[in-house]
Amino acid sequence: MLRQEVAAGSELGKQAKGFMDAGKLVPDDVIVGMVGVRIRQQDAKDAWILDGFPRTLPQAEALDRNLPPSAAVSHVIYFALxxxxxxxxxxxxxxxxxxxxxxxxxxxxxxxxxxxxxxxxxxxxxxxxxxxxxxxxxxxxxxxxxxxxxxxxxxxxxxxxxxxxxxxxxxxxxxxxxx
Ligand SMILES: [Zn+2]
Structure with missing residues (x-):
């Protein structure tokens, strides 16, 4: 998703590229912003799955702030092993x-x-x-x-x-x- 946004030259992609070019991690807010854009697209209208994301509490909190109430997280599956x-x-x-x-x-x-x-x-x-x-x-x-x-x-x-x-x-x- 990150690579796609950078290649597409979107506003978030440009922000991400700045961090990547500087050898820095892309901040959670930029990443979560991209997720927010992606799940508003037509093919994600009915449902979507995030695999391996969010991985930290700040990411999860940012995700909550970024999702419209109609598309809030409904299920979290923990694969216990x-x-x-x-x-x-x-x-x-x-x-x-x-x-x-x-x-x-x-x-x-x-x-x-x-x-x-x-x-x-x-x-x-x-x-x-x-x-x-x-x-x-x-x-x-x-x-x-x-x-x-x-x-x-x-x-x-x-x-x-x-x-x-x-x-x-x-x-x-x-x-x-x-x-
Ligand atoms: Zn093969």
Whole structure:
């Protein structure tokens, strides 16, 4: 979304570009402004989903201020997973460098190790998915993102999903929670 706005040269895109060119993080208000613009577009008229956003309390508060009452957040889904299981899912993940298909060493292995079944490209591990990087992300999650649980719980919006089950079951459960 950020890249699109910058490429389109919109007012928010220009603001964002200024920060990016200066090697700075784009501030929450600019990002949330973009989300606000995006969800007012025609294809988001009936519904929209934010995946992995907001990640901090200030972002969540800015998002609330930015949304019209008719489009306020209605459901927040928390995919609950023990850290050890999460670690296994992330460290085993492999991505095809050619077509972007996602594989997993244990739960979705390729027929030939390191070779994508779909296109024959080579599969690699995202640098983000190395154990030390994951620990850092988890640390960030605990301090910055976990407070969102209480925030959305107090608003009566939080729905907890036990994600430590097969994907098909989680998917079914998720669809129920979104009703
Ligand atoms: Zn591929």
């Amino acid at each position: 023990p850290e050890q299981v999460l670690m296994g899912r992330l460290t085993g993940r492999r991505t095809c460098s050619k077509c972007g298909a996602i594989w997993h060493l244990e739960s979705k292995p390729t027929k030939t190790s390191g070779v994508c079944d779909t296109c024959g490209g080579s599969t690699t591990q995202r640098s983000d998915d190395h154990p030390d990087k994951i620990s850092k992300r988890l640390e960030e999650y605990r301090t910055l993102t976990a407070p969102l649980l209480a925030f959305y719980r107090s608003k009566g919006l939080l729905r907890e999903l036990d994600a430590n089950r097969p994907a098909a079951v989680v998917n079914q459960e998720l669809l129920k929670l979104m009703r």
